């Protein structure tokens with residue numbers, strides 16, 4: 001029995017990386033997945049790859065930092081599916097800069113995508129989650145929400161806020177039968193980390209700090225999202241699952 005049979009799911013930032021792996025796993029587990037991303041060609045290709053394999057996938061062009069895009073995204077899902085069982089709020093960006101040099105424009109961009117976007121998806125997605133009768137909202141935060149690392153200060157601030165937002169949403173949304181949880185990945189090999197990981201000294205330094213002595217893969221985050229999305233997590237809300245190979249435990 002597939003674990004998301006008959007379910008409707010939305011994954012934001014689904015063109016590549018953790019979002020793409022999550023969308024694929026959810027579709028393989030029987031869900032009809034709406035893949036949303038501001039990378040229009042990328043999300044259409046990711047969705048087509050799933051459809052070609054007989055899976056149910058629909059691409060939607062949407063920038064989570066733009067209110068009108070999010071409104072239109074949920075209109076599209078409402079008219080196609082009428083409900084949402086699962087949302088994985090995964091779209092995120094990082095701009096590397098020390099805080100003392102962080103420009104207003106860069107800070108606003110990180111915040112608009114990583115925090116405002118997550119709040120907007122949670123707020124505007126509630127009616128569709130409520131319509132499912134048993135909703136699960138999963139916000140992708142980061143272990144950087146717990147730790148400081150040079151040049152990641154702005155990013156850390158938004159991810160810490162996403163963890164606080166997740167708890168607050170869980171308290172409020174329980175009345176609507178919607179569970180709200182966060183996943184905090186450690187260092188996962190994706191486009192976001194690619195530039196840093198191409199520097200052998202940085203990559204080795206991160207491996208050395210990881211208890212399991214390797215970096216993570218997108219599918220390893222996706223499998224945790226599947227758990228939180230499924231009935232296996234029916235009594236889990238307001239919390240966070242760290243997926244970091246033990247990095248936080250040892251720092």
Ligand SMILES: NC(=O)c1ccc[n+]([C@@H]2O[C@H](COP(=O)([O-])OP(=O)(O)OC[C@H]3O[C@@H](n4cnc5c(N)ncnc54)[C@H](O)[C@@H]3O)[C@@H](O)[C@H]2O)c1
Nearest residue numbers: 013015016017018038063064091092142187188190191192
């Ligand atoms: N890779 C890691 O090591 C890591 C660690 C901790 C947390 N995370 C978080 O996981 C999530 C996914 O990261 P990833 O590594 O797969 O990144 P990625 O850069 O590989 O993919 C991010 C996707 O989000 C999309 N996106 C960016 N801004 C968007 C917007 N405004 N609207 C819609 N889509 C947008 C991009 O087009 C891309 O498809 C992010 O929230 C990131 O902060 C990643």
